[in-house]
Amino acid sequence: MDISNLKKAIDQEIAGVKTEDDVFAFHQKFLSKSGEITKLMAGIKDIAPEKRGEFGKTCNAIKQDTETRLFKIQDEIKAVALREKLMSDPLVDITIPRLNTKRGTLHPITIVTRDVEEVLERMGFIVEEGNEIATEFENFESINIPKHHPARDMQDTFWLSDGRVLRTHTSMWQNYMMKKYGPSFRAICPGRCFRNEATDATHENTFFQVEGMMVGKDISIANLLYFMKEITTALLKRDDIEVRLRPSYFPFTEPSFEMDATCVFCDGKGCPICKHSGWIELFPCGMIHPRVLEMGGINPKEYRGFAFGFGLTRLAMLRWGIKDIRMFNSGNLDFLAGVTK
C-alpha cells in the first residue's frame, strides 16, 4: 500500500474498533512488526536517497498518530467496561441508620456543669469539687450562719447520725477554697446539695449548684459586676446582654445582690416569663462578708472578694425546658438518652 491508501485503510478500520479484540486485531494489522505501517517503512530502501528523510518522517507521524488514536479508543473501551462492571454492584442504602448500636449520653447536669466550667476556666478559675457531707461548722458557721440564725430555718437540713449534715449549699465551700488557695485566687465549686423538703415537679431534695468566688487585693463591686456580665454573656452566648444589681440578703456576703440580666426570651421588651419587667433574675452574688474571709484565714483589712452562685439544675431546666425536676434523678433512660437535633 502506498501512503495515501494506508491512511485511508487506517481511517476506515479504526472507526470499526469497538472491543478489546478489535483493538488487538487492528494493532496486529497495522502496528505490529508484520503490520502495514512497518511494511511501508521497510520500503524506504526503494526511495531516492534525497527523499528518504521526508518519507521517514511521514511514516513515523502516521505511526504515532495511529497509536495515539488507538490508545484513546482502548481507554474508552476500558472505561465503559469498568462502569458496566461497577453498575452491577448492589446499591448500598446509606439512608438506613446504624442499627442496634448507639452512643451513650452524659447526664444533662454533666453537660451544663461542663459548660459553666469551661467558661470559668477560660477566665482563670480553678474548678474544685467538694464533699457532699459536711460538719455543722462547715455548712453554717464557716460562712457566717451561726447557731440560731434564722437562715438555718430557711434551709431544711438533712442531719446524719454522726452529727454531720448533707451540705445544703455549695457556698460552704468558700471556707475550704480560701484556706486551700487564698488569698488571691479565683475558683468555682460545682456540686450536689441537699434540702429536706417534699419533692414535686419544681422541688427536689437533691440538686446541683455552683459557687464561685474571687479574692484579691483591690476587688470592688465594679469588678463583681464585670465578671457577672462576662459570665452571663459567655453562658448565654450573646453579647447584647445588660446586667444590673439589686439588693438582696445572704449571711455570707455584704452587701448582697441579685444580678438580673436582660430577659433573653423577649430581649428586654417584657414578656410573661420576666413578668413584663424585661429582666430575669440570674445570680445571687455579693462581696464576701469580712467574717467569712476571716474564718477562711484571710485578713479582710488587706483583701476583699466577691462570691456568686447559681443552680445548675435550674440552668439545665431553663436550657432544655425541662418541666419536672424529678427527671434528673429518675434513672428514666428515655429521658436521659435525650434526642439529637
Added chain:
Amino acid sequence: MKISLNILKQFVNLDGITPEEIISRFSLTTSEIDGYEVKGLGAPAIVAEIKTCEKVPNSSKLSQLTVFDGQKNHQVVCAAPNVRVGLRVAFAPKGSIVAGIELGVVKLAGVESHGMCLSGRELGISTDHDGIVELPSTSKIGEPITKALPFIVDTIFDFDNKGITNRPDLWGHYGLARELATIFNRPLKPLDRADLSIYSKLPKVPVKIESDKCFFYSALRIENITRKQSPLWMQTALFYLGINAHGYLVDLSNYLMLELGQPNHAFDASKMGVISIGHAPAGKKFMTLKDTEVTTTPEMLFIKSDETLVGLAGVVGGKNSQICSDTTDTIFEFATFDPTNIRRTASAIGLRTDASTRFEKSLDTNLAKLCAERTIFLLKQHDPKMRVASRFSFTKTKETKPIKIKVDRTYVEDFCGVKFDWNIVVKNLTALGFAPVLSAKALSITTPTWRATKDISMGADIIEEIMRTYGYDKIKPVPPTEAVKTVTQPPYRAGINRIKDILTTVHGLQEVHTYLWSEKPSDLRVVNSAIKGCDYVRDTMIPALVSIFKKNRASHTNIKIFEIGRVVLNGKEQRHLCICVPDYKELSEIVSDIIPCKFDIGKSGFHPKNNANIIVNGKVVGGIGVYVGVDMAVAEIVLDAIDPNLLVPEKLFPMPTKYQKNTLDFTFEHDGVYGEIKNVFDKFSHKYNMGFKLKDVYKNCFTVQFTVASHEKTLESEDINDIWQKIIDFGKANSLTLKS
C-alpha cells in the same frame, strides 16, 4: 407582708408616684415587692339617710325603710338590727352590683325592696355582717361612698418577707415610710405621740424580769375605756392587711404593731396581779387566746400574773387574761424579747404569729417606749374619756444602743468602684436616720437604734447603705487590675472527664444520677429523712444502679449505665464509679479500657466464680462480677484509691524500626486464664522483643504472638532462633508448656 398605701401616706407624701414606680425603685434599693392590689374602687354605694323605719308585719327581723339618696326616696327591706331613723348608710340602689350580684327588685315577706343598705362585708371593708355600716352623721347625702369614706380606696402592696428578714425596722409602716422617703427624696413626717413624762407621778405597774431572755418590759395601766368599736378607717385598714376586727382594744393593739412594727399586748387589768417575766416548770398546760393548748417546756418564756401564766412571751396571749367585751381597764405591754428564744418557741409549738415573726427579727428595745407614746396619743383621740392610771413602768436586762462606725472614704470608693458625690451620701444616710459626719478622709456614722440590733455592725454594712441609696446603677463593670495567673486544676478532674467521655462515646453507656441514700443498711443514717427505711447513706452505688436496670428492663434492651458519685465508707466520703452492663466479658473490657488494671479472679465475692478484684498498682481498688439474680454484670471502683495520673495515661510515640519485623507464634496449653500467661511474659525481657499479644484461644490452648525486631539491623536467622528458644525456656521456667 401586706402594706397599706393609705397608712404610708400618713407619714410621707407619695403624691404623683405610681405603685409601679414604688415597686421598681424599692426593689432596686431595698427589697422586692411582689405586687399590689387596689381595694375599694368598685364600691357601689352612695351615702343615703333612713327617713322612715317600720317593722315588717309577720317578720321578727325585717324592717321596712324609706331611704333618701339626695334625689329620691327608695323603699328598702332590711334585716339589720341597727336600722333607725336618721342613720346615714351606705346605700346600693337596684341595678348596683354587690358581691358580684346585680340587685333587682325583690319581695321580702310580701314587701318590695328597691336596693340594699350594706354591711361591712357587703361593702368589702370588713367581715362584719351583724349590721349595716353606720356612717358619720356629717356624711354628705348623695355622695359616692368612696368620696364620703376616702379610706376605703387603698393600694395594698405585697412585700417579699424574705428580702427584709435582716431589717427589723421594715416590719412596720413607719419604717417603710422612712425608707420610701429616702428613696423618693421626700420628707418623713414626725410621728405624733404623747408625752409620757406627765404621768411620772402616777403609781407604778409592778413588773419583775426573771430571765435574761426578756430584754425590756414596760407596762401602762389605762382605765375607763368605753369605746367598743374601732374607727371604721382602722377596721378597714386592718381588714385590707389581713386582720379581722375584734373590738377596739384588740384592733388598736394590732394596728400599732402594723404601724410601728412593735408587737404589744393588752391584758384585761381586772385579771392581772403582779407581773413577772420568766420561765415555767415543764409539763404545765397553758391555754392561748387562739384556743390552742401549749405544754410548757423550760425554755419557753412566759408572762406571769402572780404565779399564773398569762402570756407566752412574744408569741401569743393567754385565754385567761384576754380582753372581753366588758373590759374597761387594761394593762398594755410593750416589750422586747430574745429573738432566738421567740423563734424557737414559735416553731416548737407550730404557731408563728405576726408578733413572733417581728420579735425574731431582733427588735430595738427603744421601740417599745415609742409604741407606748403612740398608743396614748391614739387612745386620747379615739376615746377621750379614758384615763392613764399608771406611770410608764419599765425594767430591762439589755438596751439597744447606737453604734459608731468610721469608714475611710477612699476605701469606700475602692470597695464600690465608684466616685461619690459625698453630699448626696450624707443626705441619704441622714434621711435613713443615721448621723453621718464627713471629714476630709473619713465618714463617721452613728446608727439609729432601730438599725443597731444586728443589721448594721461594721464598715461593710455602711458601704451597703451608701451604695444602695446612691444607686447600684451607678456602678459600671470594671475588670480587675490584678494579673491573671494560669491555674492548675485539681487532680481527678481530667481523669473523671475522660472516663465519662470514653464510657459514653466509645462504649455507649448512659450516665445516670441516683440518690445518696439507700435501703441497704450502712454505718451512717439520715436521722430526719422523710423516706423511712431508705435513710442509710450509701456505702455502695450498686443497689441504685441495679434498681435503674430493673426499672428500665421492660422497655429497653442492652441497658448500659454508669454513675460517678459519692459514697461514705467507714465515715469517709469517697468517689466511686459504678458500671452496669448486661455482659460480664464486655464489662471487663470496658473497665480495662478506662483504668490500667489487672483482675484478681475469684476474690470480690459477687458470683461464686465469675468475679474478680480490680487491681491497680498492686492495690485492690474495686470489684467486678456477674450480678446474681439479674441478667447483668457490675463493677464498682473507688476512684479516690487510684493515682489520678493513671486515669489520664500519657501517650508515647517511639520511633518505629527501619528493619524488618518478624512474628513468632507460640501455642501454650494452660488450664487457667490468659491473664496468668500475660503475667509471665510481661516479665520476659530480650533486646529483640517488641511485645506480644494474644492471637487465638481454643479450649485450653492460647496462641501468643511475639513481634521481634531490632533498631540496628535486619535480624539473622540465628538471632531469631535465639529469642525463639529463650521465649520457650522462659515459659517452661514458669510452668507454661508448648502444645505438643
